[in-house]
Amino acid sequence: xxxxxxxGLGLTMFRIxxxxxxxxxxxxxxxxxxxxxxxxxxxxxxxxxxxxDMPGITEVFSEWFSKDPYxxxxxxxxxxxxxxxxxxxxxxxxxxxATVLGVPLGLFLGWSKTIRDFIFPLFEVFRPIPVLAWxxxxxxxxxxxxxxxIFLTFLASFFATTLNTMLGVESIDESYSRAxxxxxxxxxxxxxxxxxxxxxxxxxxxLQISIGVAWFSLVAGExxxxxxxxxxxxxxxxxxxxYPKIIIGMITLGVIGYSTSALVRxxxxxxxxxxxxxxxxxxx
Amino acid sequence: xxxxxxxxxxxxxxxxxxxxxxxxxYDPDGAAVMAVDHCSIDIPAGEICMIVGxxxxxxxxxxxxxxxxxxxxxxxIYLDNELLCSPEKPxxxxxxxxxxxxxxxxxxxxxxxxxxxAFGPLMAGKLGKKEIYEKAxxxxxxxxxxxxxxxxxxxxxxxxxxxxxxxRALMNDPKVLLFDEPYRALDSLTKSVMHEALLxxxxxxxVTIFFITHDLxxxxxxxxxxxxxxxxxxxxxxxxxxxxxxxRDYSVLTxxxxxxxMNEAKGVVNEEAKKAFDAGEREG
Ligand SMILES: Nc1ncnc2c1ncn2[C@@H]1O[C@H](COP(=O)(O)OP(=O)(O)OP(=O)(O)O)[C@@H](O)[C@H]1O
Ligand SMILES: [Mg+2]
Numbered sequence: 001x002x003x004x005x006x007x008g009l010g011l012t013m014f015r016i017x018x019x020x021x022x023x024x025x026x027x028x029x030x031x032x033x034x035x036x037x038x039x040x041x042x043x044x045x046x047x048x049x050x051x052x053d054m055p056g057i058t059e060v061f062s063e064w065f066s067k068d069p070y071x072x073x074x075x076x077x078x079x080x081x082x083x084x085x086x087x088x089x090x091x092x093x094x095x096x097x098a099t100v101l102g103v104p105l106g107l108f109l110g111w112s113k114t115i116r117d118f119i120f121p122l123f124e125v126f127r128p129i130p131v132l133a134w135x136x137x138x139x140x141x142x143x144x145x146x147x148x149x150i151f152l153t154f155l156a157s158f159f160a161t162t163l164n165t166m167l168g169v170e171s172i173d174e175s176y177s178r179a180x181x182x183x184x185x186x187x188x189x190x191x192x193x194x195x196x197x198x199x200x201x202x203x204x205x206x207l208q209i210s211i212g213v214a215w216f217s218l219v220a221g222e223x224x225x226x227x228x229x230x231x232x233x234x235x236x237x238x239x240x241x242x243y244p245k246i247i248i249g250m251i252t253l254g255v256i257g258y259s260t261s262a263l264v265r266x267x268x269x270x271x272x273x274x275x276x277x278x279x280x281x282x283x284x
Numbered sequence: 285x286x287x288x289x290x291x292x293x294x295x296x297x298x299x300x301x302x303x304x305x306x307x308x309x310y311d312p313d314g315a316a317v318m319a320v321d322h323c324s325i326d327i328p329a330g331e332i333c334m335i336v337g338x339x340x341x342x343x344x345x346x347x348x349x350x351x352x353x354x355x356x357x358x359x360x361i362y363l364d365n366e367l368l369c370s371p372e373k374p375x376x377x378x379x380x381x382x383x384x385x386x387x388x389x390x391x392x393x394x395x396x397x398x399x400x401x402a403f404g405p406l407m408a409g410k411l412g413k414k415e416i417y418e419k420a421x422x423x424x425x426x427x428x429x430x431x432x433x434x435x436x437x438x439x440x441x442x443x444x445x446x447x448x449x450x451x452r453a454l455m456n457d458p459k460v461l462l463f464d465e466p467y468r469a470l471d472s473l474t475k476s477v478m479h480e481a482l483l484x485x486x487x488x489x490x491v492t493i494f495f496i497t498h499d500l501x502x503x504x505x506x507x508x509x510x511x512x513x514x515x516x517x518x519x520x521x522x523x524x525x526x527x528x529x530x531x532r533d534y535s536v537l538t539x540x541x542x543x544x545x546m547n548e549a550k551g552v553v554n555e556e557a558k559k560a561f562d563a564g565e566r567e568g
Binding site: 274 | 351352353378379380382383384386388390392393394395396403404407408436438439452453456
């Protein structure tokens with residue numbers, strides 16, 4: 001089968017199977033094993049000075065997979081999934097809102113010089129303010145415990161998405177829009193057929209960053225406000241001295257965070273077949 | 285065997301370009317770079333007119349003024365006696381009667397070849413989608429592009445890409461094709477294939493061709509006339525008639541007449557290139 005025949009998810013499968021044939025997965029597994037072994041030996045075997053208070057790997061995993069967990073949290077308790085689902089729901093709201101607002105704004109910022117001169121300076125002032133600095137204001141501005149957390153999660157995502165989308169529009173070679181005008185396209189048609197798809201690679205880079213910073217700000221938000229959620233879980237476990245729960249929360253965050261980011265990449269591949277195919281050709 | 289004159293019944297032919305006393309000064313209030321200086325060129329409909337001149341002399345500037353990508357400082361440009369631009373309306377409206385084939389190619393990488401080719405008529409919206417795609421398919425077949433319809437431009441060779449781009453232009457029944465060194469980046473073998481393909485397309489669709497190049501051999505092989513430009517600011521320095529009858533093929537390259545014209549043109553070009561070089565030395 002030639003490259004040109006492979007489409008859609010088939011292309012993703014093709015990539016996965018060639019990945020499995022390369023040495024990469026084995027190196028990856030080795031990396032994980034090394035980390036786990038280091039954890040085991042430093043905490044449980046050698047009991048190194050600063051490590052002795054840390055929860056050991058056996059303790060964490062037996063708790064995590066226990067039907068009757070000592071601290072009340074394992075894959076068999078509904079509470080575990082409640083934390084995950086609530087965090088995921090907040091991420092979904094914040095990420096979607098950031099995308100729905102950020103992508104169009106970025107497109108217009110990149111496309112129209114007037115809009116850019118008007119809004120971009122504002123943007124440049126707000127962007128460097130770290131999410132944590134917004135915490136008090138978020139709590140004052142929004143009532144309840146849910147909206148402040150979603151707002152905080154949204155903020156950083158929104159900036160990342162908007163900025164990358166704008167850069168995406170600026171990155172488009174001028175000859176594409178000139179070609180569109182030559183072929184009789186109106187300004188609006190050019191926007192739709194050249195500016196939007198041309199900026200797409202940058203938009204998806206932005207969305208990758210956006211989903212990453214969303215998790216970052218989510219955990220920060222959940223630690224100071226809100227009930228339930230993985231950040232809340234980690235923070236309360238720390239206060240209640242239930243250390244294994246901290247590690248369970250952290251690993252869960254890692255796995256779920258990675259999965260959401262993989263989903264975004266998959267969506268990108270799906271929407272930019274042309275790019276995937278070009279890159280796949282380049283690899284050969 | 286026919287010179288263009290034979291089938292050019294006046295009134296039926298389309299695509300005559302008249303450039304009258306055009307001046308283009310970049311940044312008139314600041315650095316004031318004069319790129320085109322009182323340049324007048326008359327191109328009859330259906331002619332292949334080759335523009336040759338030293339690097340940076342202002343060829344692209346002139347082409348962009350015809351295409352409507354930027355305005356002129358003074359002077360007039362007419363297409364079939366209709367005013368494109370003048371001091372009152374310095375910038376021509378870009379449109380599908382004058383289509384540019386760009387130096388680095390400007391097929392939309394996010395559209396398949398056939399979608400690229402259908403783009404112009406789809407934007408114009410005069411024909412139905414089905415009709416447009418039928419026409420696209422048959423034009424692709426004529427140009428030897430069958431089988432690449434659903435590939436993306438990034439997946440086919442650079443030679444095929446150039447051909448797709450020319451077909452994309454021809455789909456709109458343009459009066460004029462404007463080429464800005466389209467074959468500069470191609471190796472000489474691909475280039476000679478492209479030349480024959482271009483002539484082949486030209487014999488089937490009589491359009492006026494305004495073709496910028498550095499390559500004298502290309503210029504003489506393709507053109508009815510060579511317009512050799514002065515170094516910047518550019519205007520015609522010498523016009524060389526290539527009285528070798530069309531249709532031509534590669535055997536022309538070794539004919540004595542070809543060598544004669546080559547020698548004649550080479551002297552003028554070298555003189556101007558040397559001037560441009562010396563000017564560069566002085567400025568640098
Ligand atoms: N936007 C601009 N502002 C100021 N100067 C410009 C601008 N565009 C081009 N120039 C200058 O005008 C001159 C002519 O440029 P142009 O691109 O038309 O040359 P060219 O003949 O196409 O050159 P080449 O053979 O290298 O493609 C050059 O000296 C260039 O530096
Ligand atoms: Mg040029």
